[in-house]
Amino acid sequence: MRSGVLWLMAGLSMSFAGCAVTQPESNEPPPLSEASFNTRILELETSLSQQCDTSTAFIEQQLSQQQVLTADVREVGSLLRHLRQEVASLEARSEDPVIIREECRVEEPEDNKTLLGRSEWVGLPSIGTYLKARVDSGANTSSLSASEITRFERDGEDWVRFKLALNEDDVVVEQIRDEWIEAPIERRVKIIQASGEESRPVISLLMTLGPIRENVEFTLNDRSHLDYPVLLGRRFMMDIATIDVAETYLHDRPEFPGGEPSEEAADDEAADQDDTEE
Numbered sequence: 001m002r003s004g005v006l007w008l009m010a011g012l013s014m015s016f017a018g019c020a021v022t023q024p025e026s027n028e029p030p031p032l033s034e035a036s037f038n039t040r041i042l043e044l045e046t047s048l049s050q051q052c053d054t055s056t057a058f059i060e061q062q063l064s065q066q067q068v069l070t071a072d073v074r075e076v077g078s079l080l081r082h083l084r085q086e087v088a089s090l091e092a093r094s095e096d097p098v099i100i101r102e103e104c105r106v107e108e109p110e111d112n113k114t115l116l117g118r119s120e121w122v123g124l125p126s127i128g129t130y131l132k133a134r135v136d137s138g139a140n141t142s143s144l145s146a147s148e149i150t151r152f153e154r155d156g157e158d159w160v161r162f163k164l165a166l167n168e169d170d171v172v173v174e175q176i177r178d179e180w181i182e183a184p185i186e187r188r189v190k191i192i193q194a195s196g197e198e199s200r201p202v203i204s205l206l207m208t209l210g211p212i213r214e215n216v217e218f219t220l221n222d223r224s225h226l227d228y229p230v231l232l233g234r235r236f237m238m239d240i241a242t243i244d245v246a247e248t249y250l251h252d253r254p255e256f257p258g259g260e261p262s263e264e265a266a267d268d269e270a271a272d273q274d275d276t277e278e
Contacts, residue, residue, distance in 0.1 A: 097180040117247035123208040123254030129173040133230035143231040145223035158185040173259040210251030
């Protein structure tokens with residue numbers, strides 16, 4: 001019996017000793033080695049690079065679609081402008097003032113400049129007439145002959161009302177000669193002359209000259225004492241036209257309802273004298 005008790009005590013001692021050395025299991029992952037860490041970083045870099053490539057391809061696709069839509073919008077805008085002009089030519093002209101609104105500029109290739117003579121015919125579609133123009137690279141801003149210039153306010157903006165200042169020899173669509181014209185004022189410029197300083201309003205008009213179709217800024221002042229009711233300066237010619245002072249009327253006169261056919265412009269062109277103008 002004594003030996004059995006000894007065996008029981010020995011077994012209990014071993015059990016307690018085993019419990020003392022047993023450690024609870026840990027849930028924390030084992031630390032990464034340097035090789036595992038570098039491998040994980042490379043995997044993350046590859047994933048980010050793939051995501052960036054996907055985003056770049058998507059952005060390029062969106063830009064391409066935007067360019068196509070922009071081209072379509074420009075084409076539709078051009079068609080609408082021509083349609084408005086055709087409708088306007090069919091409507092009977094009224095005694096109401098002609099109101100000038102700026103139209104979208106039609107871009108011309110910069111490397112394809114139009115050659116102009118020192119004198120040219122210009123068309124003003126928003127007014128409905130053609131006029132003779134002096135092309136002068138020595139002048140900065142273009143100018144339109146105007147009289148009875150009156151400033152007024154419309155919808156909180158500065159506008160101007162005027163008539164074309166023409167003499168009896170100026171060639172124009174006759175029904176436009178005494179018609180009131182209204183346009184918003186883009187800005188004002190100061191002109192310094194021997195007689196003093198003068199402030200002139202500047203308006204923007206759609207103008208055609210041969211293949212050129214541009215919104216051109218004109219100062220308004222009375223040029224009826226000069227030979228040309230329109231002066232085209234270098235700001236108009238910049239990047240789109242060059243001048244050959246030895247030539248005149250290189251482009252046909254535009255046609256407007258109530259005006260003369262372009263084929264009959266030769267007599268009016270021959271009336272010009274080889275003179276100079278300020």
